[in-house]
Amino acid sequence: xxxxxxxxxxxxxxxxxxxxxxxxxxxxxxxxxxxxxxxxxxxxxxxxxxxxxxxxxxxxxxxxxxxxxxxxxxxxxxxxxxxxxxxxxxxxxxxxxxxxxxxxxxxxxxxxxxx
Numbered sequence: 671x672x673x674x675x676x677x678x679x680x681x682x683x684x685x686x687x688x689x690x691x692x693x694x695x696x697x698x699x700x701x702x703x704x705x706x707x708x709x710x711x712x713x714x715x716x717x718x719x720x721x722x723x724x725x726x727x728x729x730x731x732x733x734x735x736x737x738x739x740x741x742x743x744x745x746x747x748x749x750x751x752x753x754x755x756x757x758x759x760x761x762x763x764x765x766x767x768x769x770x771x772x773x774x775x776x777x778x779x780x781x782x783x784x785x
Contacts, residue, residue, distance in 0.1 A: 690767045691751035692774045697732065699739040704732060705778050707771030709764055711751055718746040749774060 690709040695718065696702070708714045721728040722744065727736040736744065750770055754763040 688754040688763065689751050690754065690763060692749050692767075692770050694747045694749055694778075695728070695732065696745045696747065697735045697739065697743055698745060699743040700735050702732070702735060703778060704729070705771065705775050707767045707774075709754070709760070709767055711748055715746055715748070 688709060689711050690707070691711050692705065692707050693711060693714060695704045695706065706714070718728055722741040725741050727733045727741075732744070752766060752770070754760075758766075
Protein backbone atom coordinates (compact mmCIF):
# COMPACT_ATOMS: atom_id res chain seq x y z
CA UNK A 671 0.00 0.00 0.00
CA UNK A 672 1.50 3.32 -0.98
CA UNK A 673 1.97 6.28 1.35
CA UNK A 674 -0.92 8.27 -0.18
CA UNK A 675 -3.39 5.41 0.36
CA UNK A 676 -2.32 4.96 3.97
CA UNK A 677 -2.71 8.68 4.61
CA UNK A 678 -6.16 8.64 3.01
CA UNK A 679 -7.26 5.66 5.11
CA UNK A 680 -6.01 7.34 8.30
CA UNK A 681 -7.98 10.49 7.47
CA UNK A 682 -11.13 8.49 6.77
CA UNK A 683 -10.72 6.72 10.11
CA UNK A 684 -10.29 9.99 11.98
CA UNK A 685 -13.30 11.55 10.23
CA UNK A 686 -15.70 8.67 10.90
CA UNK A 687 -18.68 9.32 13.11
CA UNK A 688 -18.27 7.67 16.48
CA UNK A 689 -21.40 6.06 17.85
CA UNK A 690 -21.29 5.01 21.45
CA UNK A 691 -23.86 3.95 23.94
CA UNK A 692 -25.13 1.18 26.16
CA UNK A 693 -25.62 -2.47 25.29
CA UNK A 694 -26.75 -5.61 27.06
CA UNK A 695 -25.30 -9.07 26.90
CA UNK A 696 -27.96 -11.56 27.94
CA UNK A 697 -27.80 -15.19 28.85
CA UNK A 698 -31.12 -16.44 27.52
CA UNK A 699 -30.98 -19.67 29.53
CA UNK A 700 -30.22 -18.16 32.94
CA UNK A 701 -31.85 -14.71 32.50
CA UNK A 702 -28.60 -12.99 33.53
CA UNK A 703 -27.91 -9.57 32.00
CA UNK A 704 -24.69 -7.60 31.82
CA UNK A 705 -25.02 -3.85 31.16
CA UNK A 706 -22.06 -2.29 29.38
CA UNK A 707 -21.16 1.10 27.93
CA UNK A 708 -18.73 1.93 25.14
CA UNK A 709 -17.67 4.81 22.91
CA UNK A 710 -17.67 2.37 19.95
CA UNK A 711 -20.83 0.28 19.74
CA UNK A 712 -19.95 -1.26 16.39
CA UNK A 713 -16.58 -2.40 17.73
CA UNK A 714 -18.19 -3.89 20.84
CA UNK A 715 -20.73 -5.75 18.72
CA UNK A 716 -18.02 -7.02 16.37
CA UNK A 717 -15.97 -8.31 19.32
CA UNK A 718 -19.03 -10.10 20.71
CA UNK A 719 -19.85 -11.71 17.35
CA UNK A 720 -16.23 -12.78 16.96
CA UNK A 721 -16.21 -14.23 20.49
CA UNK A 722 -19.35 -16.25 19.69
CA UNK A 723 -17.89 -17.49 16.41
CA UNK A 724 -14.75 -18.67 18.22
CA UNK A 725 -16.73 -19.95 21.24
CA UNK A 726 -14.51 -17.74 23.36
CA UNK A 727 -16.19 -16.06 26.31
CA UNK A 728 -15.93 -12.25 26.00
CA UNK A 729 -15.74 -11.61 29.77
CA UNK A 730 -14.66 -13.58 32.81
CA UNK A 731 -17.82 -12.55 34.70
CA UNK A 732 -19.94 -14.66 32.35
CA UNK A 733 -17.51 -17.54 31.82
CA UNK A 734 -19.29 -20.04 34.06
CA UNK A 735 -22.62 -19.59 32.24
CA UNK A 736 -20.88 -19.47 28.85
CA UNK A 737 -19.28 -22.83 29.56
CA UNK A 738 -22.54 -24.30 30.89
CA UNK A 739 -24.88 -23.15 28.10
CA UNK A 740 -22.58 -22.37 25.18
CA UNK A 741 -22.19 -19.26 23.08
CA UNK A 742 -25.59 -19.63 21.40
CA UNK A 743 -27.31 -18.91 24.72
CA UNK A 744 -25.96 -15.33 24.66
CA UNK A 745 -27.25 -12.29 22.82
CA UNK A 746 -26.04 -8.73 22.25
CA UNK A 747 -28.57 -5.89 22.31
CA UNK A 748 -27.93 -2.16 21.83
CA UNK A 749 -30.35 -0.31 24.11
CA UNK A 750 -29.23 3.29 23.61
CA UNK A 751 -26.84 4.99 21.24
CA UNK A 752 -25.49 8.50 20.79
CA UNK A 753 -23.16 10.02 18.22
CA UNK A 754 -20.11 12.00 19.23
CA UNK A 755 -20.66 15.66 18.40
CA UNK A 756 -18.00 17.54 16.46
CA UNK A 757 -17.71 19.96 19.39
CA UNK A 758 -17.16 17.21 21.99
CA UNK A 759 -13.78 16.05 23.17
CA UNK A 760 -13.25 12.32 23.52
CA UNK A 761 -13.30 12.77 27.29
CA UNK A 762 -16.67 14.59 27.18
CA UNK A 763 -18.10 11.88 24.95
CA UNK A 764 -16.83 9.18 27.31
CA UNK A 765 -18.42 10.97 30.29
CA UNK A 766 -21.76 11.13 28.45
CA UNK A 767 -21.56 7.37 27.82
CA UNK A 768 -20.78 6.74 31.50
CA UNK A 769 -23.87 8.77 32.55
CA UNK A 770 -26.02 6.69 30.18
CA UNK A 771 -24.46 3.52 31.56
CA UNK A 772 -25.30 4.53 35.15
CA UNK A 773 -28.91 5.23 34.15
CA UNK A 774 -29.23 1.82 32.48
CA UNK A 775 -27.60 0.05 35.41
CA UNK A 776 -30.16 1.63 37.75
CA UNK A 777 -32.97 0.66 35.38
CA UNK A 778 -31.68 -2.92 35.29
CA UNK A 779 -31.56 -3.06 39.12
CA UNK A 780 -35.15 -1.85 39.29
CA UNK A 781 -36.24 -4.54 36.82
CA UNK A 782 -34.48 -7.21 38.89
CA UNK A 783 -36.20 -6.02 42.06
CA UNK A 784 -39.67 -5.73 40.55
CA UNK A 785 -39.11 -8.55 38.08
